Amino acid sequence: MRSRIERVIVTLVKERIDAFLITKAANVRYLSGYSGEDAILFITHKRRFFITDSRYALQARKDTKGFTVKIIKSTLTETVRDLARALKVRRLGFECNDLTHAQHERLVRTLPGTEIVPVSDIIEKLRQIKDAGEIRLIRRSVSILERSLIRFKTMLMPGLTERDLAAELEHFIKASGGEKSSFDIIVASGSNSAFPHARPTNRRIKSNDMVLLDLGVECEGYNSDLTRVFFLGKINPRTKKIYGIVKEANRRSIKAIRPGVEIFKIDEIARGFIRKRGFGAYFGHALGHGIGLEVHESPSISGRNHTVLKPGMVFTIEPAVYLPGRGGIRIEDMVLVTKKGCEVLTDGIYK
Ligand code: GLY
Ligand code: MN
Ligand code: MN
Numbered sequence: 001m002r003s004r005i006e007r008v009i010v011t012l013v014k015e016r017i018d019a020f021l022i023t024k025a026a027n028v029r030y031l032s033g034y035s036g037e038d039a040i041l042f043i044t045h046k047r048r049f050f051i052t053d054s055r056y057a058l059q060a061r062k063d064t065k066g067f068t069v070k071i072i073k074s075t076l077t078e079t080v081r082d083l084a085r086a087l088k089v090r091r092l093g094f095e096c097n098d099l100t101h102a103q104h105e106r107l108v109r110t111l112p113g114t115e116i117v118p119v120s121d122i123i124e125k126l127r128q129i130k131d132a133g134e135i136r137l138i139r140r141s142v143s144i145l146e147r148s149l150i151r152f153k154t155m156l157m158p159g160l161t162e163r164d165l166a167a168e169l170e171h172f173i174k175a176s177g178g179e180k181s182s183f184d185i186i187v188a189s190g191s192n193s194a195f196p197h198a199r200p201t202n203r204r205i206k207s208n209d210m211v212l213l214d215l216g217v218e219c220e221g222y223n224s225d226l227t228r229v230f231f232l233g234k235i236n237p238r239t240k241k242i243y244g245i246v247k248e249a250n251r252r253s254i255k256a257i258r259p260g261v262e263i264f265k266i267d268e269i270a271r272g273f274i275r276k277r278g279f280g281a282y283f284g285h286a287l288g289h290g291i292g293l294e295v296h297e298s299p300s301i302s303g304r305n306h307t308v309l310k311p312g313m314v315f316t317i318e319p320a321v322y323l324p325g326r327g328g329i330r331i332e333d334m335v336l337v338t339k340k341g342c343e344v345l346t347d348g349i350y351k
Contacts, residue, residue, distance in 0.1 A: 004031050004126060005066075009045055011122045017093040019044045020119065021080060021107075024098040026293040027123040029221055034063040040076070041067070042083055051079055077103075077110045084114055093119040124298040128290060129312035134222060135336065138292070138314060141219035142334065142345050144178045145226055148215060149349055156230055158207045162187040162200035165213075173217050182216030182223035182295050193229070193328040196285060196320065208233035210327055216295060223295045225316050227332035228350045242279065242321050243329050247351070249273045249319035250331045253287060257317075257335055257342040263305040270319040271303065279321045288316035291334060313337040314345070 002010070008031070012020055022028055022041040029035060031043075032050055036059045039052035050067035052060050060069045072079050084092055094107065096118035108116050130138065151172050155165060166185040173181055188198035189205050193212035205211060209232050216225040229243065253270040267287040274283050288301035291314055299307050301315055318332035334345040 005043060005048065007126055008043065008122055012043075012093065013045060015093070015117075015119075017091050017117055017119065019084060019087065019089040019091075020093040020122075021095070022123070023095050024123075026127075026297070027095070029293055030123060030127055032064045032067060034060060035221060036060070036063070042070075042080060044087055044089070047087065049083060051076065077106050080107070081110045084111055089114055091115045091117050093117045096120050121298070127292055128298050129310060130292060130314050130336075131312070134292060135312075135314070137220050137222035138224065138334075138336075139345065141178065141182075141217045141222050141224040142226075144173060144176050144217045144219065145215060145224045145346070146349050147176055148172050148178075148217065149213070149226070149228065152213055152215075153230065153350065156205065156211060156232070158205050158209070158232065161202045161204050162189055162192070162211075163202055165205075165211075166200040169215065178217040178219055180218050182218045182225060186212065186214035186227075188212045188214075188328075191325055191327050194322045194324050194326060196322060196328065196330070205232065210235070210239060210329075212328060212330060214330070214332065221293050223291055223293070224334060224346075225291055225295055225332060226334065226346050226349065227318060227330045229329050229331070230350075239327065239329070242323075245274060245277045245279060246319050246321055246329045246331050250317055250333060253317050253319065254333065254335060254342065254344060257309060257337060258340060259309050259311050259337060261309050263299055263301055263307050263309065264303050266309075266317075267301055267303045267305075270317070274319060274321060282321045282323055283319060284322075285320070288318050288332075290315045309337050311337050311339050 020043050036056050042049040048067045049070050050064050051070045053072045057071050092114050097120050165187045169185055186198050187200045189209050189211045192198050211230045214227040216223050249270040253266050256269050270287050286302035290297040290299050314336050316332050316334050320330035322328035335342045
């Protein structure tokens with residue numbers, strides 16, 4: 001089987017791109033194994049260069065295999081220019097979703113004889129399909145997530161603030177073998193849960209509160225992402241009804257996941273169900289997102305995505321209903337598309 005880089009090169013050849021400048025950190029890591037920062041790749045059809053500065057020289061040599069490590073002497077752009085000239089690069093691809101406008105202009109100015117070609121999604125498309133090693137790391141991340149959730153459940157009681165709970169979880173993740181949380185932990189109680197991406201506040205948990213927890217764990221670069229809503233005492237009947245609707249939307253969309261199905265159909269199953277129950281106006285975001293080296297990556301599980309599901313894709317399913325001033329319910333799971341259907345990686349965790 002072709003290596004990851006060989007598969008990138010197939011596309012470069014097709015697009016007549018002589019060299020490709022890879023700047024996005026997750027893509028650098030995916031192709032080289034390098035887990036640090038401030039590094040880029042410069043790959044041609046035959047050669048592979050890893051460019052960084054002296055701070056990361058040691059780590060680059062330790063992490064990467066098959067690359068010639070170049071340490072920047074003056075500026076990054078000049079290092080790229082020297083390589084492009086030495087290798088007679090006529091068309092140089094760059095990651096147009098990553099480079100800033102200023103960086104792009106500098107590149108164009110420094111390489112007047114070279115055509116600078118915008119490239120997008122080549123590596124992101126490869127990253128959509130996880131291999132066995134990636135799935136193993138995602139599973140490890142989910143297992144720490146699972147333990148963190150149990151910890152959260154035992155801690156959750158009136159009097160603690162949202163921030164207390166988030167801080168304790170952050171510590172627990174690190175003490176349990178995770179690198180860190182995948183994103184700022186969301187602990188949102190009462191009406192705060194109506195903010196889809198709430199920040200933990202100093203609000204104290206009250207008896208009869210509902211508390212939304214959205215948590216992920218990073219494990220050797222790979223992420224997880226899960227949301228559950230907990231109830232401390234009595235649940236008001238309207239909230240209970242909405243919880244049931246969101247849970248059913250989650251179940252129905254997951255049931256439809258299998259290779260060959262177009263993504264927008266999965267989104268519509270959950271959205272259509274919530275709409276029919278009268279809460280369509282309160283579910284604004286996409287149903288989910290791919291997850292791996294980044295928390296949000298391709299494919300987006302949205303009503304506009306006509307991509308066909310394939311085995312090895314890993315993504316979230318997170319239908320929700322947010323009622324401003326009252327509260328929100330989101331039930332988020334992670335699924336792995338298998339040959340015949342899908343496996344819910346986060347199943348059985350407080351659902
Ligand atoms: N935790 C971010 C998200 O669910 O997308
Ligand atoms: Mn998510
Ligand atoms: Mn989440």
